[in-house]
Amino acid sequence: MTSSRRILVVDDDADIQSLTRAVLERASYDVVSASNGRQAIEAMRGGTFDLVLLDVNMPEMNGWETLRLLRADRAFASLPVVMFSVKGEIRDKVHAMQEGAVDYIAKPFVVDELVARIRRLLQPDTGDVAARR
Amino acid sequence: MTCTHPDGDPERTSAESLKLRSVLYDRTTGLPTYTLLFDRLRDELERRRQVGVVHVEIANLKMVESLYGWQVFDRILERLSRALQGVIGKSLPPETLLGINGVAGDRFVAFVLGNDAGGDVDHGYLAKLDADLRATLEAAVDGEDFVGLSPRLSFRTGFALLSEDPFYRFERLVYAAVDEARTLSATREQRREQSWGAELKRIIEDAAVTTVFQPVVDLGTREVLGFEALARGPKDSFFEMPKAMFALSLRVGVAVDLDRLCRDTALRSWGRVPGQGKVFLNVLPGSLDDPAWTAGGLDAVLGSACLKPEDVVVEVSERAADSETERFAAATEKLKAGGYGVALDDVGTGYATLATLERVRPHYVKIDVSMVRDIHENLIKQELLSSLVQIGRRIGASVIAEGVESEPEAETLRSAGARYAQGYLFAVPGSTTTARDRGKGH
Numbered sequence: 001m002t003s004s005r006r007i008l009v010v011d012d013d014a015d016i017q018s019l020t021r022a023v024l025e026r027a028s029y030d031v032v033s034a035s036n037g038r039q040a041i042e043a044m045r046g047g048t049f050d051l052v053l054l055d056v057n058m059p060e061m062n063g064w065e066t067l068r069l070l071r072a073d074r075a076f077a078s079l080p081v082v083m084f085s086v087k088g089e090i091r092d093k094v095h096a097m098q099e100g101a102v103d104y105i106a107k108p109f110v111v112d113e114l115v116a117r118i119r120r121l122l123q124p125d126t127g128d129v130a131a132r133r
Numbered sequence: 134m135t136c137t138h139p140d141g142d143p144e145r146t147s148a149e150s151l152k153l154r155s156v157l158y159d160r161t162t163g164l165p166t167y168t169l170l171f172d173r174l175r176d177e178l179e180r181r182r183q184v185g186v187v188h189v190e191i192a193n194l195k196m197v198e199s200l201y202g203w204q205v206f207d208r209i210l211e212r213l214s215r216a217l218q219g220v221i222g223k224s225l226p227p228e229t230l231l232g233i234n235g236v237a238g239d240r241f242v243a244f245v246l247g248n249d250a251g252g253d254v255d256h257g258y259l260a261k262l263d264a265d266l267r268a269t270l271e272a273a274v275d276g277e278d279f280v281g282l283s284p285r286l287s288f289r290t291g292f293a294l295l296s297e298d299p300f301y302r303f304e305r306l307v308y309a310a311v312d313e314a315r316t317l318s319a320t321r322e323q324r325r326e327q328s329w330g331a332e333l334k335r336i337i338e339d340a341a342v343t344t345v346f347q348p349v350v351d352l353g354t355r356e357v358l359g360f361e362a363l364a365r366g367p368k369d370s371f372f373e374m375p376k377a378m379f380a381l382s383l384r385v386g387v388a389v390d391l392d393r394l395c396r397d398t399a400l401r402s403w404g405r406v407p408g409q410g411k412v413f414l415n416v417l418p419g420s421l422d423d424p425a426w427t428a429g430g431l432d433a434v435l436g437s438a439c440l441k442p443e444d445v446v447v448e449v450s451e452r453a454a455d456s457e458t459e460r461f462a463a464a465t466e467k468l469k470a471g472g473y474g475v476a477l478d479d480v481g482t483g484y485a486t487l488a489t490l491e492r493v494r495p496h497y498v499k500i501d502v503s504m505v506r507d508i509h510e511n512l513i514k515q516e517l518l519s520s521l522v523q524i525g526r527r528i529g530a531s532v533i534a535e536g537v538e539s540e541p542e543a544e545t546l547r548s549a550g551a552r553y554a555q556g557y558l559f560a561v562p563g564s565t566t567t568a569r570d571r572g573k574g575h
Contacts, residue, residue, distance in 0.1 A: 037148070038148050041147070041148040041151065042147075042148070045147065061148065068155050069148060069151040069152055069155055070151075071155075071160055072151050072152075072154045072155035072158065072160065073151050073154065088520065089486055089487060090481065090486060090487060090517060090520070090521075091486065093513055093516060093517045093520075094481075094482070094517070096513055097204075097511075097513045097514075098203060100160075101513065102512060102513070103512035103513055103516065104512075104513045104516050105516075106516075106520075117512065120512070121512070
């Protein structure tokens with residue numbers, strides 16, 4: 001395995017946070033966690049990430065707001081963001097597309113599927129993931 | 134000189150400043166909201182006493198977005214913004230500030246500070262510039278493919294002179310000038326629309342619509358399930374594409390008449406050729422209450438086409454389904470009871486919820502082209518499709534993907550569980566005979 005890719009997991013639910021972390025670490029990714037949008041942006045100012053897994057419903061700064069702010073900054077504009085939500089409604093997914101997310105994973109998720117989808121997004125040979133939006 | 138998104142500073146920005154930026158700059162076009170230009174504008178106005186305001190927007194703004202979806206609309210805005218920036222120093226003088234009416238806005242404002250030679254602007258100069266600009270912009274985007282956008286994209290422009298006046302607060306002077314420029318462009322468009330409305334009424338009186346058919350193909354076997362009847366207005370007119378024709382008919386109040394005319398024309402054309410498979414007929418949601426469309430009224434006209442109710446699938450857009458679920462469900466219920474098939478059209482554009490689909494329980498769910506385009510490269514679209522396929526299975530509906538243009542799209546759709554498709558990959562819409570021949574060819 002080459003140098004491992006870094007994923008920022010943003011979710012206010014501590015159980016989901018630790019489950020996701022465990023799953024992704026087992027798949028050899030480097031994981032950093034944050035509990036809300038504000039923390040996520042702080043974390044991103046301090047380090048470089050290859051992908052962000054972003055929960056929609058969070059206190060303080062929710063996922064949509066965070067995504068919009070990330071897209072407003074050139075430094076983060078092309079960073080792949082995967083939305084994470086319990087809603088799973090069509091409108092919610094369309095909204096994710098409109099705001100520039102690259103994927104949408106409904107909770108509860110199947111562990112293998114989560115890993116497969118993240119792997120697909122971070123595959124080195126698929127080139128520019130941001131271009132898929 | 135343009136004013137665009139400043140170069141990202143090397144230092145990454147805090148949440149607070151990102152928030153500010155996200156409300157000051159539009160992501161699609163990269164342009165600042167025009168209020169951000171106020172400081173510069175105030176200085177210029179003090180120095181020059183008057184400044185030109187040119188307002189630019191897409192003609193039939195709302196119609197274009199509702200017909201082609203937000204994705205296409207975003208692309209058009211992005212393209213228009215580039216074209217505008219490209220003509221600064223050409224159709225627009227070098228000293229021009231460009232802004233947008235808001236974040237995710239849809240209208241552009243160019244503040245023309247001086248004429249080509251750097252001198253003052255006046256009314257005559259702006260009028261000439263305005264006419265020239267519209268033609269230049271339309272030429273700049275001509276030939277670009279905006280997903281079958283037809284008729285050709287047009288823009289509307291208007292202008293006003295912003296003059297210094299110490300009796301008013303500066304900002305309000307700017308807003309008033311922008312409004313004035315927009316009003317001028319709206320008046321021009323209204324005149325154009327009135328003449329279109331009269332033309333459409335003539336088309337209906339003369340029954341000047343024709344029908345083309347496009348096969349609906351099984352993605353696995355490539356067998357033809359049936360044909361969708363698509364109306365066409367007179368060739369090379371604004372009305373050639375049905376979307377433009379129907380959108381205008383709603384505004385002019387002749388939608389029900391147009392709907393009947395298109396249906397009867399379709400059935401007549403279908404009747405000329407021995408039937409093969411089902412015929413998919415489009416109906417506007419507003420026509421569902423028209424007696425001509427309730428099962429009895431439809432029965433009466435089927436005989437001429439040698440069709441039975443089970444050969445007919447009535448397609449209604451999901452766009453109305455959500456706001457009036459009950460009325461919609463009741464009307465489709467009647468059709469189903471009469472033996473007709475029901476298809477929910479334009480699904481995936483974000484209007485209908487899963488609950489609506491469950492309530493209406495159509496036989497077919499037609500996935501909108503905006504969901505289909507490049508689905509093999511877009512994970513969210515795949516995610517949406519699979520939820521629609523799942524719900525389709527639950528309610529006993531088959532999924533039909535519209536506008537399929539490439540093999541990778543077809544393959545992604547098929548493996549995700551979409552049963553049928555239509556699109557240029559299989560056949561372009563043609564007259565009855567050619568469409569059928571093409572369909573058989575697969």
